[in-house]
Amino acid sequence: MNIIIFGPQGSGKGTQADLLCEKYNLAHIETGLIFREISREESDLGRNVKEILDQKEMIPDDITLEVLEDRLEKVSPERGVLLDSAPRTSGQIVPVEKMLQEMNRPIDKAIYITLPYDESVRRITKRYACTVCYRHFVLGKHIHNTEEPCPTCGGPIMQRNDDTPDGIKKRLDTFYEITIPVIEHYRHKGMLIEVDGNRGVEEVFGDIVSELE
Numbered sequence: 001m002n003i004i005i006f007g008p009q010g011s012g013k014g015t016q017a018d019l020l021c022e023k024y025n026l027a028h029i030e031t032g033l034i035f036r037e038i039s040r041e042e043s044d045l046g047r048n049v050k051e052i053l054d055q056k057e058m059i060p061d062d063i064t065l066e067v068l069e070d071r072l073e074k075v076s077p078e079r080g081v082l083l084d085s086a087p088r089t090s091g092q093i094v095p096v097e098k099m100l101q102e103m104n105r106p107i108d109k110a111i112y113i114t115l116p117y118d119e120s121v122r123r124i125t126k127r128y129a130c131t132v133c134y135r136h137f138v139l140g141k142h143i144h145n146t147e148e149p150c151p152t153c154g155g156p157i158m159q160r161n162d163d164t165p166d167g168i169k170k171r172l173d174t175f176y177e178i179t180i181p182v183i184e185h186y187r188h189k190g191m192l193i194e195v196d197g198n199r200g201v202e203e204v205f206g207d208i209v210s211e212l213e
Contacts, residue, residue, distance in 0.1 A: 007113035010123030
């Protein structure tokens with residue numbers, strides 16, 4: 001099984017992706033996480049990606065496709081994949097689908113987890129990350145205040161630049177302007193599973209699984 005998953009920031013997309021990968025033994029290829037990892041590398045690509053992320057701009061399609069192909073080639077042919085927000089732009093649809101076909105990994109389903117704009121903002125503003133081990137935490141759930149050290153490694157915790165109010169607005173506006181047309185592409189192909197993300201994790205997961213099976 002090969003799946004694409006979409007959702008606005010704060011929709012619980014990452015949590016659902018992890019649950020799906022565990023249930024169906026899929027390799028989780030999350031482009032956002034991959035680019036954050038690359039941005040910490042001392043390489044030309046790392047410095048280029050870091051500059052783009054610091055400016056809160058989208059990674060160009062050619063870099064996305066190059067990195068995606070590299071990660072896909074490392075996954076065993078016997079194992080399915082879950083692509084997290086790729087293709088992300090209309091310009092990526094054809095090359096990503098062609099790449100997957102050539103790797104004998106045709107897309108089976110696309111999942112869209114919806115969430116109201118205001119709820120996305122409310123959820124994202126509670127997110128923090130460790131500056132040492134990069135683990136993510138939710139204020140009020142994993143940590144009680146922003147002065148606490150990381151529960152895992154003891155490192156300092158801070159909010160990512162793109163989780164600030166200005167960063168959130170830009171990311172959400174980009175999602176609705178750039179990625180919604182990609183989601184509509186899969187709706188028109190009859191491949192889209194759409195679920196309401198404004199509910200509990202298990203309820204959302206149960207709806208997705210029932211649609212897949």
